[in-house]
Amino acid sequence: MATRRDLLKSASLLAASSAVSGFPSWAFAQSAGGPSTPPGKTLRIIGESLQSLDPIWTTAPPTKNYAFMIFDQLFAVDDKYVPQPQMAAGYTTEDNGMTYVITLRDGLLFHDGEPVRSADCIASIKRWSARDGFGRAVAAAVGEYQVVSDKVFKIKLAHNFPLLIDALGKSNSSQCFIMPERMATVDPTKQITESIGSGPYRFLREEWVPGSFNAFARFDKYVPRSEPPSGIAGGKIAGFERVAFTVIDDPSTAMSALMAGEQDYWPAPADDLLEVMKGDPSIVVSQRTTSNSYYMLQVNHLQPPFNNPGVRRALAMAINQVELISAIQPDPKLVLPCYSFYDCQSPYGIEDNAAVIKTADLKKAKEALAAAGYKGEKVVLLAVSSPPRLSGLNQVLDNVMRKLGMNVELQAMDFATMATRRTSKEPVEAGGWSGFITGWTGGDVANPAVNQLLHGAGEKGWFGWANDPKLEALKTSWFRSADPAERAVIAKQIQVQAFETLPYIPLGATSTYHAYRADLKGVFPAPVNAYWNISKGDKA
Template sequence: MKGKIYSLLLLLILAVALVACGNSGESKNNDGATKGEETEAKSTLQMALGQQPNTIDPLVTTATATAYAAKPIFESLLTLNENFEIAPMLAETYEVSEDGKTITFKLRSGIKFHNGEEMTADDVLASMNRWMEMSSQAKASLADAKWEKVDEETIELQLEEPSLIALFTVAEQNQQAAVMPKEIVEAAGENGVDEYIGTGPFQFVEWKTDQYIHYTKFEDYQPRTEPASGLAGEKIALVDDVYWNFVPDESTRISGLISGEYDVSIGVSPDNVQQIEATDGIEPEIWTYGMELLVFNKKEGVFTEQKMRQAINAALDFEAVLLASFGADHFFELEHGIFQPHMEDWYVDTGKDKYNQKDVEQAQQLLEEAGYDGEEITILTSREYPHYYNAAVAVQQQLEQVGLNVKLDIYDWATLLDRRSDPELWDIFFTGWDTQVIPHGYAFIDSKTEWAGWTNSLEMDELLEEIGDAATQEEAKVAVGKLQEEFWEYLPVVNLGLFKNTDGYSDKVSGFENFIGPTIWNVSVEE
């Protein structure tokens, strides 16, 4: 009897063990994968984008298409974390002297360029000097500063006076202070570098015009050890190859996303968000980009007259323009500030009385005072950015109702960028500007940048200097209040409000996010 009981107990134990083994094979981990099973990952990430850059050299242009395409390749001494705070990248550490006039950067050791060469202080020095020559913000904010090599692992930024904004300028991502090999920098011409070689997690392979840019994983990349945050911290290439496909037609991008041809589609118009939401296997990501801007040509033509600019600002119904641009109010915010409200160090309320006036009588009075006599007003626009195009059409209609003679010139985006550099060819164009961490990041405010539109305001220039020279953040914020008041008086641009971008991505994609554009490191794709 005892033997039978032991036999039954043994069988029961074995049965429980088998059930337990079976259950462990079916239990799920946090991301839904089965424990004990390897999740098959794709080695290639396929991106679809509407716009092709005219270069991948980030110093040549402020165009978003270039900044996005350059992100995987190039890195700078400093960068920005998810809170828009300064964080080191190629600098191991940085230190500001007691008098505030010298910033010392200790370089990370063992960092390699994509050509296999190790980064040196000479490479960094050459790169920073080129950046000082070409970056509109560096020229404006650090005009009298100098870079010096201290030793093989250290360089210094020497300032004429202490500057509240110097570190932010070095960390700025538009016209990024990209570190490249010295020989590449020295061989660069007016149109930029001939080879795209940086230190980033992905390296450039080829660019097939009108088709794609191909990146591949940089096997010798040395990531930082801090947790990933914004553009800072650990950056890991989790796929071997990335194809940056140029697909101007949005319906083609979306159909490719649905079919699985593309893993991510950058730029989904509000009209198509519902289609993304209703389709199994793909999801939208809606994120606040920055300001939707109407830019005036202040160098030639009717808008050299300030009252003409004020007339346009008085006439327009901003909400109607933004609704025409985006189709629904959850894709934009009526906001007059040059900073977002959550940015407490910089956000101010001045100038609000001149925002979204919708005052036709005031506009016509200003037109009369400006001496407008029916001159043709040319608006540059492109269908490659539907919301800019829609804004241009809406503004044309509103201005014609006020009595202005307005025509649209429609081009592909690359051609528009070329034409906007010639003040004889346009009067207005539309663009977006991502929210900056300092006011000096807005090239349309600073006269010294000579950015398209050609701002020339002594008052705003002096206020920018006052902000940079401020001893405290509180003092700087007071000056920002004065700057924003003058901004709405001088009107280098019309800030229509904040807008949101939408991207679509497969639910097989993990880790994808937008921070000052799409990031492709720390991103994986399941089979």
């Protein structure tokens, strides 16, 4: 078994490759039934700490990255965020749109060699729909699942739900990944421990060092779709024999490893190092996705002080988005305030009724905090040390809250620890928490369906557990509408209500970049970190 030191020092095999219809030439051997050896053996990625193997139990980014390596979806969004068949060969509708008939494509196998069956898909949909916000809307709409054959199943609706395929193919966490039935029948409130998917790579469990290293190997029996990649739809070609993720917390060390050729790809480089890397001809620095990255403060609605809506509003009034984002983004052109609960680049990204988060006035915020009856309750802020952006935002927010007069305790930790701590519903004295900063892409917050934080489902919803029945009723109306114009009106009503109750506090946005070795070919923009269809060329 290769050690981490071996992986960092190993030389990559370099050979030329060419692209045909979006695929490198060696890809066609894999499509024909058995992979040839592509240029380069190992794709080396600067990763984050992987602690959980269950993408339904947690939305932590390292788990999402792991999941997209080994699992697949029935449908997947293209570069226009339109869902396309992925594991599905296609679907039809019956009963005036009340029954969906989904057919699986040929050649689908799990990594243990078992075929993917309708029963696996149904069990996976059920488990996902018990945890995800969009999924809960699916569960409420479905009357019955029916197995027709191992490759065909039906979803019979109890009421109209025009967004079913969008739900099954959404790109943001939690995604509806298809797992073997034995895994998908595990209680969704408990973590699965197996790591068997049907995607282009399989997980090397024996090499996993939580917090330090994880690796994947090409799944030789994977049959990709024939279409070129688009978003996360289309063919997924495993361009390397191995993909290895090494955790390097210090940004300067990570940059040095990339520039020295010890690592190939850095998906989330520190913003203040981008200009240095742009000056190195062996490194490519480019925008990772077509959408921006949005940052939010998720507060705990179950415990003081943020169970008090007046306290939430006071804090929102104290935050200056421009000052906050400027602290992590040195380029003023990329400091992007967004006074909306939606992606400001999306059609829903309106800023109506946003006065509370546009205030940015510490004096007014202090007056509001006093009027709310804040009694000096401790505020525990879960502050991750990596990635650098979240670390920087936490430092600035801590300062703002102290100036506001709040009793703040900034608890520094790695992301994996935070992902576990945020599941606690206990008071802060018993290991609970008051708030944490999180980041999502524009596609993750584009509308009420995909925005996990924009809910009022209480303890059934995402961390923070905001309880707002009116907000939930509006979301139900949005889900059931088949008229885009009507949905736009309802989306605005949802935002108006959200500004009244503040399920979370929007903090602003900036662009997201990645950096990689110039000899990598086929890197493409996607709403997630996509490591398929990438190969190595012959020049650095």
